[in-house]
Amino acid sequence: NAGVTQTPKFRILKIGQSMTLQCTQDMNHNYMYWYRQDPGMGLKLIYYSVGAGITDKGEVPNGYNVSRSTTEDFPLRLELAAPSQTSVYFCASSYGQFNEQFFGPGTRLTVL
């Protein structure tokens, strides 16, 4: 049982490039989330999903897209990377809406 796994661990992008951050969970959780963490700012919710095929915007969705084709996977897509997207990105999952959110180890992204 690996929990929530994220790839890659680190990535450097040039302005305007695109990439997909991968997130997989093996706990059969219905709910999945993407957060970004900036120094001194806590974590901000980007997108979330309540099940396969269902996604919705969080607090800071601009510049990102998500999809949820399976229960296990919840990739986050950056289409046109900007320096403001330099951050640490965390994926999380939970069994239900009231349950503990389990976080992955994070992806540190730098946009230059």
Next chain:
Amino acid sequence: QQQVKQSPQSLIVQKGGISIINCAYENTAFDYFPWYQQFPGKGPALLIAIRPDVSEKKEGRFTISFNKSAKQFSLHIMDSQPGDSATYFCAASIANTGTASKLTFGTGTRLQVTL
């Protein structure tokens, strides 16, 4: 708009002492208040959580105190140990919306426990 304010930003406590971290919220609809612990290079992990129907919850050395009228809640770490050195985040959400529990996080407190 910061809906959950956390203080202090950093805290140094001697081994065996009590660490206290405070949070205040604005949205009276919040009804789930978890605390997360994060070690460097790791994702946050749930430490303890409380619902507003109780004023205190204790798990081992960790206690949440909740004051609904003041819209404040705090984390107390008794007998603080060097292994408790980490960043602590308070959070809040509305748990009964029929959709995902969208957590609003505080800005974090970096705790250092010295020998």
